[in-house]
Amino acid sequence: MEFNVERGTFLEAVQKTLGIVERKSTMPILNNVLIKTGDGQITVVATDREVGLVAHYNATVVEEGGITIAARKLFEMIREIQGDSINLKKLENNWVTITCGKIKYRLPGISVDEFPEVSDGDDIGFSKIKSGLLREMITKTYFAISTDEMRASLNGVYLKIDRGWIEMVATDGHRLSVVKMKLEDDVVPDFGSEGIIIPRKGVGEIRKLLEDDDEYVQVGIQQGVCILKKNNTILRVSLIDSDYPDYEKVIPTERGIDVTLNKDEMLHSLKRMGVISSERFSGVKIQLTDHKMVLSSINPDVGEAQDELTVDYSGKDLEMGYNVKYLIEAIDVIGERDISFEMRESHGPGIIRSFGNDSYKCIIMPLRL
């Protein structure tokens, strides 16, 4: 096997696999990327058996064949090579040379036969969703995904499509982030009435695929695997097979005390409070009184902080505690200038949304200080 490929293309191709290849060595072959030649192109494949990536790139094929190579080392080699065109050649016993001008690397590979099968020729019904839409939904939910391995169903985002609306949800049990958007010219995919749960790592890889806002990405589901197609790339993500909790019942229906805030002002104020937090304590006290919002944080290990914002609110005075990190993360993803922060008395959840827009909500349970 031998081919010539443009350095920039090859670098990008290998870089895209780095998030997927395993770091652990339980199955050394999974540290590798598979590279095989095709008709005027090479195919680069990576998998950790949960998430799989298959991508095609233009190349000049000299001799057909395939090999797997340690992904991280290969990436570093290409990165350090100065030059335009790279030649990759498989020798006997699966050794590989990578040459560019006078630069020459020689390293051992592993035979293609040992690499797990990652299919790329799925013949299933694909639907189209705009990249920008999907990416925005991921950004607005990703931070709330649970890291607690005990609750497998919460270790991913929940995605549901219902009568022209697409909804994405993530929760760690303390806060819940939900985005609901109208599908327009997008062709509605069929996810079944149950919806699907995409694991955290898969969500991260999907996000990387969604670069251009106006491009469309094709989405399909087959036997517990979510398949995304874009141009030369196919991403396969094994879904979490579990029931998602009944999140709709924790979204309050009655209105609380609604405060309108400038997003940047509030975010900066919260970040000032965040300086005081530590691993052991990250609380912020929020008091509404006399058309002011007083934020304060006291951490016996670090010190104290206080700040004040002039605000507009309807309802009576209030005093609540929250985890400052939860508030920051919920507000940070809002693109609009103003936000609405709805609070409730007696341990009721708080809700963050962009002002006058209900498509994104983050429900945050208070922290009793």
Next chain:
Amino acid sequence: MDDLLFELHSWPRAIIHVDGDAFFTSCEEAIHPELRGKPIIAGGERGIVACASYAAKNRGIKRGIPLHEAKKRCPELIVLPSDYETYSLFSRRLLNIMRRFTPQVEEYSIDEAFADITGLRRKYRDSYVGIAQSIKAGIKQELGIGITLGLSLTKVLAKVASKHEKPDGFTVIPGRAIPLFLRNLPVEKVWGIGHATAHYLSKLGVRTALEFARLPEAMVTRHFTKPGREIWTELRGESIYPVVLEEKSSYASISKTKTFAPPTTNREYLFAQLLRNVESACIKARRYYLAPQKIAIFLKNNDFTIRGVEAKILRPTAYPLELTDLVKQLFESVYRPQVTYRSTGIVLMDLREDRYIQYSLFESPVKIEKIEKIYEAGDFLGEKYGKHTLHLGASHPIDQLGTGRRGEPTVRAQTRFCGETKRKHLGLPILHVKV
């Protein structure tokens, strides 16, 4: 060559480690002089040897062996119930004698303490060795119990010293003598080095404490985590573990184990014992505002084999009411009918601070608040009328069937007033406020 590394002639720091000799039986001998020199053991109520006097040890009685076995080896053996109240009083008095010399005394366990006497030579117009001798003599004279004292430059070395010769030992390890004492000391005997580290060290070709201390710094940095590097530094005579005055204000884990007698096959009683341990450990956790993220339970059966299991807790909590379901599940997974059990134990692990409550979306805040209120009241009642005044129904069989005691109760237990708790009887303040 050895000595080049440890050329420390002066005393950059002088640290004492005091270790009671067969502490429990020593205390018994101190209050019952007629028992002095006889083979006695404490631990009668548990059916095993908790502590054996040196006279008993000489007849082959070891800590942890069952009573019947001990009696076989030494028919004239005198078996006493453990009288922890008396032992704690002796422990307190021992610390107070040490505090007379230096305020910097650390209570390490009931019969072990560290003291830092650095800089006191001028005050007492005496050498460090002289001061250490005075402390040892003071304890012996006032308490009438035997202790062993070690004096060296660091806590780890002071421990090496006090282990060197026992009982009634007095060992000084000055800087230049460090290699002498470490040369023949197996590395696993060093304080803080456990099985795993010892095995790892043997793979690196290190068998003695001296070999460990003489590893080059680069190698120690590369192969060991912080505790390993710290022990290495201390072994080389450079003190980094301070003698800590404060009572512990935080714990990494809290464990409670209780042996009952006679051993039982009664499932309900066994589970009650386990839950009572959960309750006790939770009381302690709440006192320090801690809540576990993991819990382990174990059951020990009559031939001393242990079966245990651990689990992660979804939301850290120190309220037994919230843990019972999980504990029940764990119990069911290790309990075997028809097996005779002698003790149960639990460990609360991965403790984290629990002053604040993060409410959860899928649980009712009101329920959490209610449980919290119950235990607030329970802790209040506990302080006033004794621990476990308010307890779970499932741990109630203990109050019906008794905690189980074998043999005679201690004199203190017999002379307690009706309704009086151990703590009240002794007048020990709960938070050990120093006088």
